[in-house]
Amino acid sequence: MSTEFVINSERSKNSFRRALPARSAFHRRAALPLRCAVRLCLTGCVANHERGYASRRWIILPVIAVSLFVVATSQAQKPRVPPGGHIAVIADERLAALRTAPDPSARLLRRMGRGRFVSVRGSSRSRDGLLFHQVVVTRRTSGWVQSEALVSSWRSGDDERLVRLLEGADEFERVARAKIFLDLFSRSPLRPKVLLIYGDAAEEAAAKLSREAERRFERRELPANGAPEFSYFLNYSGLDRYNRQGVTFTFDRSTRQLHYEGWAWREIMRRYPNSPEAAEAQKRKPR
16 A cells, blocks of 8 residues: 655645654554564655655554464364374264263263264273273363264274164264264275265255255245246255265256265265175266
8 A cells, every 4th residue: 555645845744744743653664573474565654855755664464363363264164183192083972971080970061062073091981881081172171971972093893883873863864974984984894885875865865855945945935037946945054064064965957856966976986896885876876
């Protein structure tokens, strides 16, 4: 930003100088610290009578606070991973009670949601024989949680246990837990099976969401000259929680039905073409 003031007379020059205190920020050339990333130059704040050109003054902007805000915002969009220990993930939120001691009757500190990362620091059994893990949730929060609430890639058999959790759950629970599996167990032999569960659950959810959206967006309620009908379906709020789990839907205009776009099925055929699940994925793949 540049501003130039031309002072033609000694009187106007003196009145301008009286308006700006002699020791104001405009009359001091501040040293620029190394951490400063942005400088704002104001040219010609005070006329230099002897040299005939406007002097430059630098103003340091508080970019440090802005930078910290940007970093905090970007980190808030990612799962927070506690420091140290062995990392585990909450997979069964029904048991995810953080307590003050390794006992199901100990004082409750908080409930932890599915997908939450924790850092395991130790283990202990209750008098009833239940295995508890001492976990760190944040730098200031720690406690004890029942072992069955967690899954991790460093514990043998956790991939099989998580697959058992997928059975009998509703569409969204299957999608969410399958997403945890796919993120955590990249080399598990059960991965094709979970991909098929993920895709089938997403397609079942699409049929259910289609019915819900149909009731909400009846033809008589949509404006005649408004947005296209398919855009209302694809912007239906019921799709949001599935989108956060990586599920994308398409809309068939002829049948007015939502469908899963098929990434999981394509992934099976691409990476596991000789698996039993590949034949099933071929049948389900969108045409």
